[in-house]
Amino acid sequence: MQYQGVLTKMQTELDNPIQYYMVFENDFIHVNQLLDKTIRIEFLKYQCLACGKNKKIYRQGYCYDDFYKVPQAADWLMRPELSKAHLDIEDRDLDYEKKVQLQPHVVYLANSSNIKVGVTRKSQVPTRWIDQGAHEAIEIVEVPNRYLAGITEVALKGYIADKTNWRKMLKNDIEDENLVEKRNQLKQYIPLEALDYYIENNLETNIEFPVLQYPTKLKSLNLEKTSEYQGKLKGIKGQYLIFEDGTVFNVRNSEGYVVSLTVSA
Structure with missing residues (x-):
């Protein structure tokens, strides 16, 4: 399965455990269903949440100009x-x-x-x-x-x-x-x-989170430094995806990044 879209904060539903959803323009992913599956994340480009242009994201999903202009920031x-x-x-x-x-x-x-x-x-x-x-x-x-x-x-x-x-x-x-x-x-x-x-x-x-395995050592995934990553998803907590090798990915901190997500068993 492959998905593509601009990252925004994962939507959540209070349940036991919490239910997580990634919402793209033409698709959505029930992230809980990806637990114990291998996910490949590929960074494609930027898309500012305000102007929609392929401009480097400065903060909170906005390019530099819009961050200092929009009321949401x-x-x-x-x-x-x-x-x-x-x-x-x-x-x-x-x-x-x-x-x-x-x-x-x-x-x-x-x-x-x-x-x-x-x-x-x-x-x-x-x-x-x-x-x-x-x-x-x-x-x-x-x-x-x-x-x-x-x-x-x-x-x-x-x-x-x-x-x-x-x-x-x-x-x-x-x-x-x-x-x-x-x-x-x-x-x-x-x-x-x-x-x-x-x-x-x-x-x-x-609150209970859907985590199968907590990491002992952490390595934060930065898509600007590592444009492709693949790992087995072991948990979701806060706005983080937690992978088997200790890599953690903050979805909210990557708002405005257009990515391709490939899911395999």
């Missing part, structure tokens, strides 16, 4: 405390910014390699946790806009990590934590503006 995406739509102030595209920023957001704790704090739109729960490879997560507050979520995250960063160790996550070098207890401990650090939105009685969500 503005600074407030990575730093939600910079959101200004609630003040009616435009960054790159106020209509887009209002659509995204002025909707319910949650600040959460997720445990993938360690407990970390993060922000996402309510509509992206639990997708965001799955993409991070978290095996457990819990909401702390649910606020009406991105700005309030952002300042809450900033306040909590002083007391808990905000980054994931992707190597530990992929090796499954993890420990279960009591996220309810940790959430309660952090309540005292929530800004006054967001304190009324604290979630008191929820339980953590547990």
